[in-house]
């Protein structure tokens with residue numbers, strides 16, 4: 138059984154596979170974030186779509202995202218920091234990837250909301266990008 142792409146060192150079926158298959162709900166924003174990273178690896182746009190809510194979901198284009206995801210070779214996920222309270226959470230991470238053998242790093246603070254018994258991704262903030 139292969140190791141999970143999210144980098145926990147666990148086997149896929151004992152890690153993000155539990156959430157992506159629907160056997161379990163991600164118990165924390167970090168678990169959800171990791172499983173979404175893994176779903177991007179798998180180009181599983183259904184999972185990406187069903188784990189997000191507004192405002193992120195408002196401008197989500199599954200087709201365009203799929204085209205983007207198909208070009209990407211994800212190499213490593215680094216969780217920098219997570220903060221969480223009862224209904225809100227933030228996960229700051231670096232996602233390393235290659236496109237056409239060129240290396241890139243996505244630095245994002247993802248925002249999550251707990252609603253109807255589940256965590257959802259609701260927004261992405263990019264600390265390295267200038268606002269405006």
Ligand SMILES: [Zn+2]
Nearest residue numbers: 141143152153
């Ligand atoms: Zn995982």
